[in-house]
Amino acid sequence: MFRRPQRALKISFAAVITFAAATATTESRPRQQTASAESAAVERGRKQFVESCGFCHGADATGGRGPDLVRSPLVAHDVKGDKIGEVIRNGRADKGMPPQSLTNQQISDLAAYLHFRLTESIESAGVPPAYPVQRLLTGKAEAGKDYFNGAGHCKDCHSPSDDLAHVAQKYSSTELESRMLYPDAPRVNCTVTLASGQQVKGTVKHIDDFVLVMKDGSGWYRTFSRDQVKVELHDTLAAHRALLNQITSTEFHDLFAYIASLK
Amino acid sequence: MLSDARRAVSGDANYKGSDVVAALPAVARAVILLGALLLAHGLSVRITCAQGLEPAAMLKPAADTWPTYNGDYSGRRFSTLDQINAGNISSLALAWVFRTNTNIKSTPLEVNGVLYFSAPDHVWAIDARYGRELWRYTRKSEGDHIGNRGLGMYKDWLYFTTPDAQLVSLNAKDGTLRWIVELADPKLGYFSTMAPLLIHDHVIAGISGDVTDLRGYLESIDPETGSIQWRWYTTPDPGEPGSETWPKDSDAILHGGGMTWMSGTYDPALNLLYWGTGNPNPVLVGEGRPGDNLYTCSIVALNPDTGALMWYFQPSPHDLHDWDAVETPVLFDAAFKGQPRKLLAQASRNGFFFVLDRATGEHLVTAPFIDQNWASGIDAKGRPIAKPEATPSPDGALVEPGSDGATNWMAPSFDPQTGLFYVNARRLFSIFFKTAQGKAEGWGGRDRNLWANSTLRALDYQTGKVVWNHEIGDGESIAGILTTAGHLLFSADNAGNLLALDPATGKTLWHLNIGGELLASPMTYQLDGRQYLLFAVQDSLYAFALPEKPRASR
Numbered sequence: 058m059f060r061r062p063q064r065a066l067k068i069s070f071a072a073v074i075t076f077a078a079a080t081a082t083t084e085s086r087p088r089q090q091t092a093s094a095e096s097a098a099v100e101r102g103r104k105q106f107v108e109s110c111g112f113c114h115g116a117d118a119t120g121g122r123g124p125d126l127v128r129s130p131l132v133a134h135d136v137k138g139d140k141i142g143e144v145i146r147n148g149r150a151d152k153g154m155p156p157q158s159l160t161n162q163q164i165s166d167l168a169a170y171l172h173f174r175l176t177e178s179i180e181s182a183g184v185p186p187a188y189p190v191q192r193l194l195t196g197k198a199e200a201g202k203d204y205f206n207g208a209g210h211c212k213d214c215h216s217p218s219d220d221l222a223h224v225a226q227k228y229s230s231t232e233l234e235s236r237m238l239y240p241d242a243p244r245v246n247c248t249v250t251l252a253s254g255q256q257v258k259g260t261v262k263h264i265d266d267f268v269l270v271m272k273d274g275s276g277w278y279r280t281f282s283r284d285q286v287k288v289e290l291h292d293t294l295a296a297h298r299a300l301l302n303q304i305t306s307t308e309f310h311d312l313f314a315y316i317a318s319l320k
Numbered sequence: 321m322l323s324d325a326r327r328a329v330s331g332d333a334n335y336k337g338s339d340v341v342a343a344l345p346a347v348a349r350a351v352i353l354l355g356a357l358l359l360a361h362g363l364s365v366r367i368t369c370a371q372g373l374e375p376a377a378m379l380k381p382a383a384d385t386w387p388t389y390n391g392d393y394s395g396r397r398f399s400t401l402d403q404i405n406a407g408n409i410s411s412l413a414l415a416w417v418f419r420t421n422t423n424i425k426s427t428p429l430e431v432n433g434v435l436y437f438s439a440p441d442h443v444w445a446i447d448a449r450y451g452r453e454l455w456r457y458t459r460k461s462e463g464d465h466i467g468n469r470g471l472g473m474y475k476d477w478l479y480f481t482t483p484d485a486q487l488v489s490l491n492a493k494d495g496t497l498r499w500i501v502e503l504a505d506p507k508l509g510y511f512s513t514m515a516p517l518l519i520h521d522h523v524i525a526g527i528s529g530d531v532t533d534l535r536g537y538l539e540s541i542d543p544e545t546g547s548i549q550w551r552w553y554t555t556p557d558p559g560e561p562g563s564e565t566w567p568k569d570s571d572a573i574l575h576g577g578g579m580t581w582m583s584g585t586y587d588p589a590l591n592l593l594y595w596g597t598g599n600p601n602p603v604l605v606g607e608g609r610p611g612d613n614l615y616t617c618s619i620v621a622l623n624p625d626t627g628a629l630m631w632y633f634q635p636s637p638h639d640l641h642d643w644d645a646v647e648t649p650v651l652f653d654a655a656f657k658g659q660p661r662k663l664l665a666q667a668s669r670n671g672f673f674f675v676l677d678r679a680t681g682e683h684l685v686t687a688p689f690i691d692q693n694w695a696s697g698i699d700a701k702g703r704p705i706a707k708p709e710a711t712p713s714p715d716g717a718l719v720e721p722g723s724d725g726a727t728n729w730m731a732p733s734f735d736p737q738t739g740l741f742y743v744n745a746r747r748l749f750s751i752f753f754k755t756a757q758g759k760a761e762g763w764g765g766r767d768r769n770l771w772a773n774s775t776l777r778a779l780d781y782q783t784g785k786v787v788w789n790h791e792i793g794d795g796e797s798i799a800g801i802l803t804t805a806g807h808l809l810f811s812a813d814n815a816g817n818l819l820a821l822d823p824a825t826g827k828t829l830w831h832l833n834i835g836g837e838l839l840a841s842p843m844t845y846q847l848d849g850r851q852y853l854l855f856a857v858q859d860s861l862y863a864f865a866l867p868e869k870p871r872a873s874r
Contacts, residue, residue: 119759120571127761128533128575133507178761179509179531182603184753184768195715231768234716235751239770265793265815267831298771301718301749302691306709309718 102170138168190230201315243294250287372476384846389515395585403851405806416451424856426470430845440465455495463511472516481512501546526580533601536578550627554578562614577601578616582646593624598644604712605760612637631681642723643670667743671726687784690745712752722750731800731841740778748772788826800841812838
């Protein structure tokens with residue numbers, strides 16, 4: 058599927074419906090209480106689910122002898138347990154599901170848990186903000202250090218005691234790994250040679266095939282038509298783009314293990 | 321009736337018939353106009369019904385109409401209009417602008433002097449000569465509002481799809497609602513964005529939705545009643561052919577994805593409908609679905625009257641990167657290794673260009689059309705072979721391209737004058753994180769984009785080699801391409817410049833800083849002997865034409 062740029066977290070259909078359903082019962086309560094009441098219900102529901110449903114539907118509702126409930130159309134259509142409660146209380150004799158007499162509270166909690174699982178699956182289409190760094194540390198830091206000082210040429214521009222001091226403390230795990238390969242917001246410097254031979258140096262604000270907008274040493278902006286001047290670009294991130302084309306999987310994870318040690 | 325005749329008469333560029341006719345007595349006028357109407361009917365199928373679109377007209381669209389998403393059934397997006405050409409392109413002037421309040425990704429239809437276009441929840445009909453609104457239809461809905469590619473038309477009726485996975489039919493005269501039918505259950509996560517494709521008496525409609533694990537399908541719907549004629553499932557029923565590429569005794573196949581979210585193409589002589597299918601589910605995690613996962617990420621040839629599968633080819637088997645193969649399967653007849661062949665070409669999301677014989681499905685060419693780091697080679701069937709280290713992993717896999725693809729839904733083009741296939745391509749690096757633990761549901765992870773730039777490329781269809789390359793800057797463009805008999809290629813760069821290039825060399829012939837991104841594909845049509853070139857930029861339509869000669873003063 059084509060997706061929008063990932064910076065904006067998409068609020069999807071079911072998350073909207075789930076959220077709307079969850080808040081509908083608690084609209085008179087302040088927001089903070091609502092959120093913790095919801096997560097308490099989900100937690101109770103999780104325990105209840107393992108006890109009452111997990112032996113057929115899997116401890117995490119992804120199925121076993123019984124179907125995967127995260128993918129269940131009935132769960133998707135359920136509102137606050139109205140349909141889920143019916144199935145639990147009546148069972149499904151033809152499918153071998155026994156009826157269970159659970160209380161309204163228990164059913165409500167189970168429904169909250171199942172809706173939470175559905176929301177989780179929808180939101181799995183995103184890198185979680187707090188991703189355990191342990192999962193990223195599959196490489197060898199020593200080998201990463203060798204790469205940093207050797208084949209990676211990182212030390213040509215970077216130093217663990219200077220610009221990269223404590224860098225591992227500055228970013229979340231996945232941010233650190235991503236920025237290691239390619240940092241944000243590149244600064245491109247340029248040298249413009251006019252027809253007279255005069256040169257103007259500065260930083261690029263905008264460039265395309267037709268127009269260059271740059272800021273010169275005085276701090277003023279200047280614009281040039283590309284067909285009237287020569288432009289030399291000095292992209293500080295060119296080395297990172299070259300890295301993307303060269304780095305192997307092993308080097309990538311070794312380097313990260315080293316960078317992640319710079320706390 | 322009379323107004324149609326006047327239109328037919330005044331369409332002749334040699335004289336202002338309307339002025340001559342207006343001066344005559346009423347009876348004489350009626351006789352002349354009736355004669356003109358009959359003459360016009362003989363010359364073109366276009367005038368059969370008042371302002372509507374006869375299905376037969378789709379088989380050979382009048383050169384000055386754009387009656388379907390891609391302009392015609394071939395998907396080439398090559399216009400035979402040449403009034404605007406390489407010789408006069410620098411004189412191109414703005415004819416009019418139509419503003420809306422929402423981004424437009426659709427390619428407008430132009431039929432009998434009216435433009436029909438859409439955005440999620442909205443359809444407009446505007447006059448194609450002057451850019452004035454005739455009517456507007458709005459239907460608010462839930463669901464993914466990522467975009468709407470446009471409309472289908474049949475006689476006096478229009479068809480469009482919605483974020484809540486409905487198919488809406490409107491009266492083309494005034495935009496009033498005729499009926500709505502459900503394509504798929506929006507509560508499960510289905511939505512729809514594609515421009516329906518009309519083939520004889522079939523409305524072909526596809527669906528979207530890969531955030532949850534759904535089963536994809538394509539439907540043919542009766543244009544009069546809205547009832548389903550046939551449904552083709554992208555993933556087969558257990559036990560059916562193709563199901564051997566999924567695990568047995570598992571719910572994987574019935575939740576396997578394969579959305580049908582872009583309009584296909586059609587060969588009337590072979591009576592074959594060509595459609596691309598989307599990625600399998602769970603998107604980034606393949607452990608629960610070992611096998612090639614047919615017919616996800618495939619180009620399929622279907623019988624449009626029955627939905628029967630005639631042949632298939634799979635650009636991305638067992639896909640793990642969201643690399644839908646829904647890109648336009650472009651149809652053209654050309655020489656291949658000295659023999660005339662009926663061909664189909666797709667520049668696919670995964671960075672590979674494929675050429676097939678569209679009558680038989682025989683594989684002819686596979687070649688990368690842009691930088692990629694995930695495939696180690698091509699197998700005996702012509703399919704790229706994925707390297708193990710490209711698999712999304714908990715510690716992150718660096719892959720080029722990312723999930724947004726080496727190209728995406730934006731229109732490619734084939735120019736029969738140059739014999740070149742054109743694609744808007746990206747170099748895009750992403751780190752693919754598999755975050756799912758245990759059984760994956762939904763995406764099971766996500767890729768994080770690191771860097772991208774875009775380029776327009778011309779490919780030799782016989783080899784896939786890049787004949788010319790025209791860089792269009794940092795970022796991921798979604799600008800479509802149009803080529804014309806005037807020896808022009810129209811698109812845009814990533815800096816908000818509209819571009820006209822020489823399709824033979826890629827050299828820039830014209831540009832305009834339009835102050836916004838081209839999120840759609842350009843189209844063109846001719847009315848009253850004047851060719852209009854249309855770009856939807858952000859929320860506005862810009863119509864360009866050569867300057868009009870000043871009228872003689874009265």
